[in-house]
Every structure is written in C-alpha cells, then in structure tokens.
Amino acid sequence: MKMQYEYEPSPQQRAIIEEPRLDIPLKVVAGAGSGKTFVLAHRFVWLVTSGKVPEADRILALTFTNNAAAEMKMRIKRLLRLNDHPITGELWVHTFHGFAARLLRECSYQVGIAPEFQLLTEIGQQVELNRVIDGIIAGDFAQNRALDPDRLAELSFSSPDAFRVLLVRLIKYAKRCGLSPAQFRQQTQELSERFWAAMPTACEAGNLSGAEALILEVQQRLGRAFGEDVVAGAPVDDAKATRELRRFYYSDLRHEVLRDDIDQRRMREQEIERAIIDAAEAAYQLYQQRLAEADSIDFDDQIMMAEKLLAGNADIRRRYQERFQYILVDEFQDTSPAQMKMVQVLAKPARLRVNRGSQTREVDSYCARCPARKPG
Numbered sequence: 001m002k003m004q005y006e007y008e009p010s011p012q013q014r015a016i017i018e019e020p021r022l023d024i025p026l027k028v029v030a031g032a033g034s035g036k037t038f039v040l041a042h043r044f045v046w047l048v049t050s051g052k053v054p055e056a057d058r059i060l061a062l063t064f065t066n067n068a069a070a071e072m073k074m075r076i077k078r079l080l081r082l083n084d085h086p087i088t089g090e091l092w093v094h095t096f097h098g099f100a101a102r103l104l105r106e107c108s109y110q111v112g113i114a115p116e117f118q119l120l121t122e123i124g125q126q127v128e129l130n131r132v133i134d135g136i137i138a139g140d141f142a143q144n145r146a147l148d149p150d151r152l153a154e155l156s157f158s159s160p161d162a163f164r165v166l167l168v169r170l171i172k173y174a175k176r177c178g179l180s181p182a183q184f185r186q187q188t189q190e191l192s193e194r195f196w197a198a199m200p201t202a203c204e205a206g207n208l209s210g211a212e213a214l215i216l217e218v219q220q221r222l223g224r225a226f227g228e229d230v231v232a233g234a235p236v237d238d239a240k241a242t243r244e245l246r247r248f249y250y251s252d253l254r255h256e257v258l259r260d261d262i263d264q265r266r267m268r269e270q271e272i273e274r275a276i277i278d279a280a281e282a283a284y285q286l287y288q289q290r291l292a293e294a295d296s297i298d299f300d301d302q303i304m305m306a307e308k309l310l311a312g313n314a315d316i317r318r319r320y321q322e323r324f325q326y327i328l329v330d331e332f333q334d335t336s337p338a339q340m341k342m343v344q345v346l347a348k349p350a351r352l353r354v355n356r357g358s359q360t361r362e363v364d365s366y367c368a369r370c371p372a373r374k375p376g
Contacts, residue, residue, distance in 0.1 A: 003018075003045065003049050003050070004082050005042060006038070006042075006082075009042070013039050017042045017043045018046055018050075022326065036330075041076050043328065044059055044079075047326055049083045052326075055089065056076070056080060056087060057091060058324060058325045059324065060328070061094075061327075061328040061330070062094060062096055062329050063330035063331065064096065065095060066095060069094055077091070092324070096303060097303060100303050100342070103309070104305060113297065114295045117295050117296060117297055118297075119298070120291070121299075122299060125298040126168070128287060128291070129167075130168075132283050132286045133283050137152075137164075155272050155275055155276065156272060166280075167279060170276075171184075171284045174280075175301065176303075176336045176338055181284040184281060185277055185280075192274070194225045196266060198224070199266065202258070202263045205258055211249075214249060215242060218245060248262075248265065303336070304338050310342065310345040310346060321347075327347055
C-alpha cells in the first residue's frame with residue numbers, strides 16, 4: 001500500500017524516506033527550514049506501513065528537547081492514523097535523557113538504584129554541587145585541607161566563587177563525556193602533562209628568534225601533541241591567548257626580553273593544575289556519594305548510567321538491540337560523547353539510521369560494517 005504523506009515530498013525527500021535498504025547507514029544533511037522533521041517523521045511511519053519494521057514500538061527516535069520530542073511523537077501518531085495503522089504500545093520517541101530515564105527505570109535493579117529514584121533538577125544539582133564544593137573549600141573532608149583565601153590566591157583564584165564555578169564546570173564536563181571521577185582525573189592529568197611537555201622550556205625559548213617564532217613553535221608543538229585539527233581552532237590562535245603566551249615568556253614585551261623564571265613558572269602552573277584536578281576529583285566523588293545515599297541521580301547521570309548499563313550487561317544490551325530494529329537520531333551533530341557512546345552500543349552492525357543535522361555542521365554516522373551514504 002502506498003503511504004499517505006502530509007503533503008507531496010520533493011524527489012530528494014522521497015528518496016530518503018522510502019530508502020528500502022536497512023543494511024546501510026544513512027545521514028541527512030540539510031539547512032534550517034528544509035523539512036528535516038518532515039523527513040524524519042515520514043521515514044518512521046514508512047518503515048512501519050511498508051512492513052520493514054513490524055511495529056511502531058520497534059523504532060527508537062531520539063532528539064534533544066522536550067518540545068521537539070513531543071512534536072515528533074504527535075506528528076508520527078497523526079501520520080499513523082492517516083495511514084490507518086493502529087498504534088499498539090508506547091512509542092519510543094524521547095529526548096536522549098528521557099530515553100535514558102525510561103531505560104534506567106525498567107532496569108533499575110541491574111543498575112543498583114531504586115525504581116522510584118529521584119531525578120535532581122538542574123537547580124537541585126547546582127545546590128548540591130555547591131554544598132560539596134563549599135565543604136572542600138572549608139576542609140570538611142578528611143582527604144583535603146581547607147582552601148583559605150591565601151591558598152586560593154596561590155591557586156590564582158580571586159574568590160571562592162571563582163573556584164566553585166570552575167569545579168562545577170569541570171564536573172559537568174566529565175559527566176557529559178561519560179567519565180567517572182577516576183577517569184576524569186586520568187584524562188585531565190594526561191592532557192595537562194601533554195600540554196606542558198609541548199611548551200618550550202627557558203632554554204628552548206632562548207634559542208628562538210623572537211615572539212613570532214615562539215608562537216609558531218608553540219602552535220606546531222601543540223599540533224603534534226593534540227592533533228592539528230584540535231589546535232586549528234584552539235585559543236592559541238586567539239589574540240588574547242597570544243598575549244598571555246607573550247606575558248608568560250617575556251618580562252619586556254616591547255623589547256622581547258625573556259623572563260629569568262620561565263621554568264619556575266612552568267612548574268608553578270603545573271602544581272596549580274594538579275591541585276585543581278585533585279579538588280575536582282574529590283568534589284565529583286563526594287557529590288556522587290551524596291546522590292547514591294539519597295537514591296538520586298542528576299540530569300547528566302541518566303546518559304552516563306544508561307550507556308554503562310548497556311555496555312556492561314550483555315543480556316540487557318541484547319534485549320534492547322533486538323527491541324529496536326531501527327534508530328533515528330535528530331540533530332546528530334549535537335550529540336555529546338556520552339550520548340554518542342549510548343547510540344553506538346544500541347546500534348547493531350549494519351543497521352540503517354537517519355541522522356538529521358544542520359548543513360553548516362559536520363554530521364558523522366556510525367555503522368560497524370558499512371560506509372556512510374548520502375542519498376540524492
């Protein structure tokens with residue numbers, strides 16, 4: 001039976017919606033207002049009405065905002081009714097976090113949390129993080145000494161607020177990347193060591209012919225340490241960062257007179273970074289302990305815990321891989337590392353997915369066996 005459309009699609013849209021092969025990955029790259037939601041919703045319904053996927057609840061559709069998920073679900077239901085297809089079961093159309101929360105509630109005992117776990121709001125998360133970090137600053141915990149104003153000044157912080165803001169940002173970054181406290185420490189310590197190993201010593205800086213040569217040398221060294229693609233858009237190309245680099249190495253910027261304490265400054269900066277990493281790891285660990293004691297998880301925990309559950313439990317992973325015969329991802333280029341890991345674990349080899357994305361942003365597709373194909 002020919003599917004009923006909301007309105008006549010373009011040839012390119014129809015080619016994507018009615019792509020018959022399910023053993024290849026598929027990505028859609030298009031600009032704003034080009035009908036990406038139209039394509040995604042109709043692709044979902046075509047898979048069901050054509051018999052490619054037996055039931056609508058065997059497809060997982062992921063997006064980023066509650067509004068987008070609600071709109072997508074409403075549109076899909078309307079299209080199913082338009083095509084006289086019964087809706088059996090609850091559609092799996094969610095935000096990434098909504099899907100993760102549903103998965104965790106279904107598998108709460110395997111995760112080790114209560115089925116009625118409390119989900120902290122972003123405000124609740126901020127309040128609890130601040131409490132933990134304030135305890136770190138006050139020296140309330142056995143593993144750290146108090147960070148009085150003099151110690152904070154040694155760490156280049158003008159106030160406890162500035163220190164608190166940095167630690168909150170680091171912990172949220174770690175969670176978005178799916179890193180545990182120990183993994184966060186290992187990764188940040190490795191990055192710090194690679195950075196300072198790439199920065200010229202006093203002797204090396206003295207052998208360079210001026211500030212421009214020094215900046216070029218730093219760019220090249222960082223490129224080798226972190227990859228040219230990372231460094232290309234890094235702050236070292238920024239005017240402010242360049243000024244800071246000059247101040248780090250030169251006591252007289254006008255005449256480019258090198259400082260006589262460059263190596264000592266390098267050692268001091270490394271010590272500061274180690275102290276910040278120590279404090280961030282301690283705060284992160286204590287925060288997670290507080291959440292566990294209260295049978296709570298926060299917004300970012302949902303993705304991290306769902307990904308670890310799927311990756312670490314073969315039976316559960318197989319159950320959900322078999323449940324979802326097809327995965328649709330909205331705005332794929334915006335996925336965080338933890339969200340990407342979760343999708344990769346769910347996606348069986350050689351399964352087709354539609355990834356919607358902006359024309360001006362890179363869109364990657366993942367498939368274990370087949371190369372990406374961009375239709376029409």
